[in-house]
Amino acid sequence: MRKILIVGAGQSGLQLALGLQAQGYAVTLMSNRTAEEIRSGRVMSTQCMFHTALQHERDLQINFWESQAPKIQGLGVSVAGPDSQRAVDWLGRLDGYAQSIDQRLKMAGWMETFAQRGGQLVIHGAAVSDLDYFARAYDLVLVSAGKGELVSMFGRDASRSPxxxxxxxxxxxxxxxxxxxxxxxxxxxxxxxxxxxxGELFVMPTLTLSGRADILFWEGVPGGPLDVFQGLKDPAEHLSLTLDLMRKFTPWEHARTAEVELTDAGATLSGRYAPTVRNPVGRLPGGGLVLGVGDVVVANDPVTGQGSNFASKCAAAYLASIVEHGDRPFDEHWMRATFDRYWEMAQHVTKWTNAMLGVPPEHVLGLIGAAGRLQPVADRFANGFNDPSDFENFFFDPEKTAAYLASVGGTAA
Structure with missing residues (x-):
C-alpha cells in the first residue's frame, strides 16, 4: 500500500485525502488545527462553488451539506454610475446551480470524516525540517498549506505572475x-x-454554522476609499464600516441591510495578497521533493470567485494522476506533468482573473453592457464562472467579442 502525506487541511488537501483514502492509499493528513478549532475559529473565505467543482465532491460522496445549502441559480452584475445608481444591471442564469458552504463547517466535517474512516490525522504545524524527515518515510508528500514557511519552498513563476x-x-x-x-x-x-x-462588492447566500446567511465581501483598490479594514480587530466595527461603504457606493444593496447582524463572533475577515503562480516542485534541504497543491501553486485574487473551485479541480486532477501512475516512483518528471495537467485548466482562470483586476478595455465594457440587453450574453458570462476556458472564445479579443455579439443579434453598448 502506497503511503502519502498531505500537509494542509483546506479544500484541496482534504478533498484529495478523502479521495485517496477511498482508493485504498495509506494517507496521513497534517493540520495545524483540530476540527473543533476550525469550527470555532474565524471565517476563512467566501467560497462560491460552481457545478463542476461541486460535482467533484459528489463523485467522492462528500457533499454532506448539499441539501441544506442555498441553491444559487444565477449570477448578477451591477455597475455603479457617477451618481452611485446602477448604470448596468442584469442577471445571468446558471446551467447548474452553485453553492457556498462556510469552510469552517465543511473542513471540520471533512476532517472528522477522514479520521472516522481510518485516516491518520496529525495535529501539528509542519516546518520544512519536518518534511525533510517525512520525505524519506512516504512515497509522496503533497503540500496544500497555502501560507507560512512551507510556501517559501515553491519559487514564484514570474512568467505567469504579472x-x-x-x-x-x-x-x-x-x-x-x-x-x-x-x-x-x-x-x-x-x-x-x-x-x-x-472596487467591487460581492453579495452571496451561504450556509454557515447557524444556518442560512449572506456574505458581504468588499474588494477595494489598494489606497482607495475601500482600503480601510487593515488592522481592524473589532467585528462590530468591521460590519459598521462595511455597511457605511455600501450606503455610499452601492445604495441599492444597502437598502436591504436594515436588520443585518453578524452570524457569530468569528464572522469577519480582512487581508490582502499578491496573485501568484509558483513552481510546483519544492526541493528539501536533504534532496527530497514535494509537490504543491491548490493555492500553494496557483493563488488567484478572489475577484472572480475561483479559489475553492480550482482547489477542488486541482485535487481532482492530482487524484487522477496519482491513481493512473500505479506503483511507479513519484519523481520530479511526474510531479511537473501532474501540475501541467492542472495548469491546462488553471491557466484560463489566471488569465481571466488578472484581466478583471485591471482597467477593463472598451470591448469588455461593451460586452458587460450588452448583457443587460441580451439574455444569452448574460447567461454565457455567468456560466463562465463554472468554465473559465470559455472566456477565450468571446471575452479577451475585441474581434471575437464583436463576432459573438453579432451572432446573438447585438452590438457592444
Missing part, C-alpha cells in the same frame, strides 16, 4: 437578516457590484 503586489484589499462579513432582493426575491444569486476605480 503582479508582485496585492491588487485588492479584502474584507468579508457573514450576516443574518439581509432583506429579500426586490429584483428576484425567489431566486438565489451571487451579485457582483462593480464600482469603477474603487
Amino acid at each position: 503582479y508582485s503586489e496585492p491588487q485588492r484589499a479584502l474584507a468579508v462579513a457573514y450576516v443574518h437578516g439581509l432583506g429579500p432582493r426586490p429584483e428576484h426575491p425567489d431566486l438565489d444569486a451571487v451579485r457582483c457590484n462593480l464600482v469603477p476605480g474603487v
Whole structure:
C-alpha cells in the first residue's frame, strides 16, 4: 500500500485525502488545527462553488451539506454610475446551480470524516525540517498549506505572475437578516457590484454554522476609499464600516441591510495578497521533493470567485494522476506533468482573473453592457464562472467579442 502525506487541511488537501483514502492509499493528513478549532475559529473565505467543482465532491460522496445549502441559480452584475445608481444591471442564469458552504463547517466535517474512516490525522504545524524527515518515510508528500514557511519552498513563476503586489484589499462579513432582493426575491444569486476605480462588492447566500446567511465581501483598490479594514480587530466595527461603504457606493444593496447582524463572533475577515503562480516542485534541504497543491501553486485574487473551485479541480486532477501512475516512483518528471495537467485548466482562470483586476478595455465594457440587453450574453458570462476556458472564445479579443455579439443579434453598448 502506497503511503502519502498531505500537509494542509483546506479544500484541496482534504478533498484529495478523502479521495485517496477511498482508493485504498495509506494517507496521513497534517493540520495545524483540530476540527473543533476550525469550527470555532474565524471565517476563512467566501467560497462560491460552481457545478463542476461541486460535482467533484459528489463523485467522492462528500457533499454532506448539499441539501441544506442555498441553491444559487444565477449570477448578477451591477455597475455603479457617477451618481452611485446602477448604470448596468442584469442577471445571468446558471446551467447548474452553485453553492457556498462556510469552510469552517465543511473542513471540520471533512476532517472528522477522514479520521472516522481510518485516516491518520496529525495535529501539528509542519516546518520544512519536518518534511525533510517525512520525505524519506512516504512515497509522496503533497503540500496544500497555502501560507507560512512551507510556501517559501515553491519559487514564484514570474512568467505567469504579472503582479508582485496585492491588487485588492479584502474584507468579508457573514450576516443574518439581509432583506429579500426586490429584483428576484425567489431566486438565489451571487451579485457582483462593480464600482469603477474603487472596487467591487460581492453579495452571496451561504450556509454557515447557524444556518442560512449572506456574505458581504468588499474588494477595494489598494489606497482607495475601500482600503480601510487593515488592522481592524473589532467585528462590530468591521460590519459598521462595511455597511457605511455600501450606503455610499452601492445604495441599492444597502437598502436591504436594515436588520443585518453578524452570524457569530468569528464572522469577519480582512487581508490582502499578491496573485501568484509558483513552481510546483519544492526541493528539501536533504534532496527530497514535494509537490504543491491548490493555492500553494496557483493563488488567484478572489475577484472572480475561483479559489475553492480550482482547489477542488486541482485535487481532482492530482487524484487522477496519482491513481493512473500505479506503483511507479513519484519523481520530479511526474510531479511537473501532474501540475501541467492542472495548469491546462488553471491557466484560463489566471488569465481571466488578472484581466478583471485591471482597467477593463472598451470591448469588455461593451460586452458587460450588452448583457443587460441580451439574455444569452448574460447567461454565457455567468456560466463562465463554472468554465473559465470559455472566456477565450468571446471575452479577451475585441474581434471575437464583436463576432459573438453579432451572432446573438447585438452590438457592444
